[in-house]
Amino acid sequence: MYSALMSMNASERLIEATRELLWERGYVGTSPKAVQQAAGAGQGSMYHHFAGKQELALAAIRRSADELGAAAEAVLGVGGSAYARIEAYLLREREVLRGCPVGRLTMDPEVIAHPELRAPVEEVLGRVRGRLAEVVQEGLDSGELRSGLDPDAIAASVLATVQGGYVLARATGSRAPFDSAVRGLLTLLAPPTRTP
Template identity: 80%
Template sequence: MSANASERLIEATRELLWERGYVGTSPKAIQQAAGAGQGSMYHHFDGKRELALAAIRRSAAELRAAAERVLGTEGTAYARIEAYLLRERDVLRGCPVGRLTMDPEVVADEELRAPVDETLDWLRGRLAGIVQEGLDAGEFPAAPEPAELAATVVATVQGGYVLARATGSSAAFDTAVRGLLALLAPRTAR
């Protein structure tokens, strides 16, 4: 089989991990979703764990790229954080990376957990840098520690996903985001 089979296997695993978690994602389900046979799967990957790691790394890279597309733009710190918080998301599905923190098999496996930790650390660090820019410009209403405010932004997004999934409505996510944006509103906007 070709690299195309490898790509199909990774993409199928990404989707299944997002929907079912690691335990709920069987090799047979991956093969069926990818339209690939057992031989193809084991030709490209040593097993489910290696394939899951490739899928988690891909999801982590895509999350970073999506965040950077809005965080790396021109504009005020507030505008960039606002763009990040308001960017289009599949709220009811949750975060494909954040959801893995609720998977006991992923959390217990240091190698599987590493791309999740690295991505969330990267996101907090990237946001902390933007918060520092806003503080330096006198943009924010208070003087929070950049790392604390960055953690609050990430927690609002991840917690918003949980609330939305629990209620079956994106309204809870939207309410959390609006509340945080109101707290962060620049002094000149008040």
């Protein structure tokens, strides 16, 4: 990561270093000194680009939220059946044992207590959930998915499976619980003529 960071300008290095540290340590554990060391930037550079830790953290959280939203849209917004797109979302490559860089922020009391820091987290999770509900509705409208499904409830279940799967995987030090949860949900959602 360090060599990739060094090819960026100081502002970008600070944001990327903060993203990594927030993912690993949370807001309290992400000190300005740790950010500066990870970014290879001095204190003057940090405060030239950002008013302080909170402004820098907000930029990093927004970047992580934008990436999460874009990754979801990359699989949910393409052609294909509703089931195939949900399957692609659930099976896309993830760093399961590290957890979700956005989802982990929901466990950070400092982030959740501060409305401005919480806003990008809440917004992107809501956007992904809404996009999933749209895909489920498309599957219902086309007759592909079993009638009677509630798109909002299914979208919440898909998102909860991913986020809960991260927690189970981290708790056991194995991605097996994540994979098992995903397979179980896909089996429940599978159209009658399809087995995942």
